[in-house]
Amino acid sequence: MSKALDGVRILDFTHVQSGPTCTQLLAWFGADVIKVERAGAGDITREQLRDIPDVDSLYFTMLNHNKRSVTIDTKNPEGKQVLEALIQKCDVLVENFAPGALDRMGFTWERIQELNPRMIVASVKGFGPGPYEDCKVYENVAQCAGGAASTTGFDDGPPVVSGAQIGDSGTGLHLALGIVTALYQRTQTGRGQKVLAAMQDGVLNLCRVKLRDQQRLERTGTMKEYPQYPNGTFGEAVPRAGNASGGGQPGWILKCKGWETDPNAYIYFITQAPVWAKICNVIGKEEWATDPNYATPAARLPHLKDIFAEIERWTMTKTKFEAMQILNKYNIPCGPILSMKEIAEEPSLRKTGTIVEVDHPTRGKYLTVGNPIKLSDSPTEVKRSPLLGEHTDEVMTELGYSPEQISALRTAGAI
Numbered sequence: 001m002s003k004a005l006d007g008v009r010i011l012d013f014t015h016v017q018s019g020p021t022c023t024q025l026l027a028w029f030g031a032d033v034i035k036v037e038r039a040g041a042g043d044i045t046r047e048q049l050r051d052i053p054d055v056d057s058l059y060f061t062m063l064n065h066n067k068r069s070v071t072i073d074t075k076n077p078e079g080k081q082v083l084e085a086l087i088q089k090c091d092v093l094v095e096n097f098a099p100g101a102l103d104r105m106g107f108t109w110e111r112i113q114e115l116n117p118r119m120i121v122a123s124v125k126g127f128g129p130g131p132y133e134d135c136k137v138y139e140n141v142a143q144c145a146g147g148a149a150s151t152t153g154f155d156d157g158p159p160v161v162s163g164a165q166i167g168d169s170g171t172g173l174h175l176a177l178g179i180v181t182a183l184y185q186r187t188q189t190g191r192g193q194k195v196l197a198a199m200q201d202g203v204l205n206l207c208r209v210k211l212r213d214q215q216r217l218e219r220t221g222t223m224k225e226y227p228q229y230p231n232g233t234f235g236e237a238v239p240r241a242g243n244a245s246g247g248g249q250p251g252w253i254l255k256c257k258g259w260e261t262d263p264n265a266y267i268y269f270i271t272q273a274p275v276w277a278k279i280c281n282v283i284g285k286e287e288w289a290t291d292p293n294y295a296t297p298a299a300r301l302p303h304l305k306d307i308f309a310e311i312e313r314w315t316m317t318k319t320k321f322e323a324m325q326i327l328n329k330y331n332i333p334c335g336p337i338l339s340m341k342e343i344a345e346e347p348s349l350r351k352t353g354t355i356v357e358v359d360h361p362t363r364g365k366y367l368t369v370g371n372p373i374k375l376s377d378s379p380t381e382v383k384r385s386p387l388l389g390e391h392t393d394e395v396m397t398e399l400g401y402s403p404e405q406i407s408a409l410r411t412a413g414a415i
């Protein structure tokens, strides 16, 4: 079967996490992704957090599937020429260097346009134009600057960063959307364009509801679904909401059977209004269904802590899976807290290709997260990440270089 992005060639100048997640997605959709790396070293993540000596790390392999790797020293004049040939051949250049690095290499937007006016140049940067535009940024910096850290955690504790890599992988997703949108526009204009996804902007986009709450707070001085209501105090900025639901359906994380020894024996429980009577039945508090202090969502808000304590008395008698089964029978929204171990072993995720086992020539078999976006006419086949420079000769030959020229460039340290 053909792939959605068949025929699209990506010059992948990305490294670490944010850029590579973007180009990996494009590769899964069928683009030919040519990753340019420095000879001898490559993407720094190849050697970071290694679990097997001298073998590409899981960090690298899990972010660079379905790509080809070529080594080019882009600061070497002859290496620069090879890169120019690639720019002329590709549709998109994706990069996430520190601000200014591409310009310092000699590849300004103007120069790239000269070489290929159809080229789309897509960049991840930490910040957009403004006071911090020259700063280098990693995941947690973006989470802090994008509003995630100040709104995550508990009221009586410090800001907390999330395990979800919303700064890196989240921005990579944003950039991928920008790239396919620019490719679509190019079908009408014939021109390339610049695509920028700043990590601060990407995180803020994912924290949109917290800016909603900031304005609600400024107008009304309170937010009734937050755990600070009714006994705590609100300050000037959106506070950390612990595990409270973001929306109008109050929820909290509750202990389940085994919580004393299992750090993940918990369930997320949502007291959705339409199933309130069923919740009361399940936990044995039938009288709450008609008691005016509990019968309506507004009446319940001041008692949420007591309500969740009562529900927890029930969930603590069940494992998270037993509770899930019972609650789902009554359409009560809930979710078990799954550990990474449980997720890795979950058969249904293997079946859908969300968790995939991949074989690698030097590492052997490992698990990865497959493509989370499923297209019915463009199925994803996850292929192992490339070894450093594995496709240099292949790509150079496609660019028209002879074996002798390739060998001379190698001797000159250009590739």
Ligand code: CAO
Binding pocket: 015, 016, 017, 018, 019, 036, 037, 038, 039, 072, 073, 074, 075, 096, 097, 098, 099, 100, 101, 102, 104, 105, 124, 125, 126, 135, 136, 137, 138, 139, 168
């Ligand atoms: N040949 C020759 N030189 C190369 C090369 C190649 N194939 N590939 C990269 N380089 C050079 C760059 O030109 C740059 O050189 P100069 O500093 O002399 O201009 C140098 O390698 C290092 O690039 P860098 O500054 O991007 O790398 P860093 O390790 O210092 O910083 C990071 C890393 C991530 C902080 C920075 O790239 C950045 O802020 N990127 C934008 C935001 C981002 O994506 N952050 C998330 C990363 S994932 O957590």
